[in-house]
Amino acid sequence: ELKVEQNPLFLSMQEGKNYTIYCNYSTTSDRLYWYRQDPGKSLESLFVLLSNGAVKQEGRLMASLDTKARLSTLHITAAVHDLSATYFCAVDGDSNYQLIWGAGTKLIIKP
């Protein structure tokens, strides 16, 4: 059974700092997705990672995928308040289910 674990689940940080959110998964997969959710809102697709070693960047966010380690990271550089949100990773487990989701990382960035 595919399981997806994110850590930390909660992160409070100051503006200008760097930090990394980790997404570990339990079985082989080479497709991983990162989404952002603002409070009370829907989910917005951030990154689609489709192969080992994939790295994608958008503004202050960079995501990478290591399929051998079954690990993806979401790195935040010089955080700004607008990045405060909950970030989810999701993995395609190639089963009857389409995506298995992590529990989410609630990120609060203080001005």
Add this chain to the structure above:
Amino acid sequence: NAGVTQTPKFQVLKTGQSMTLQCAQDMNHEYMSWYRQDPGMGLRLIHYSVGAGITDQGEVPNGYNVSRSTTEDFPLRLLSAAPSQTSVYFCASSRDRVGSGYTFGSGTRLTVV
């Protein structure tokens, strides 16, 4: 360009009542899914469809039915609401199986009392 449209946005039901959550997309996506989101648990797949006339169960299908008579519409029916179905429900669609990522609707916040 509306994307994925869900209605209603909020709903309160009494235990035992039935209702249908509507979902429509205008992007000609083949893949559509229904998820529920509960605090601290991420999203869990209820049902999904890979095209008109084809549906299948996800991780937590009990108490829900779906149908896909057209590419655009994918309604979710609660047969007899229970308090355990209190949740936020999201409909999502994708152009292909999973490679392009999903577009999500705005969600339906359902409370069963």
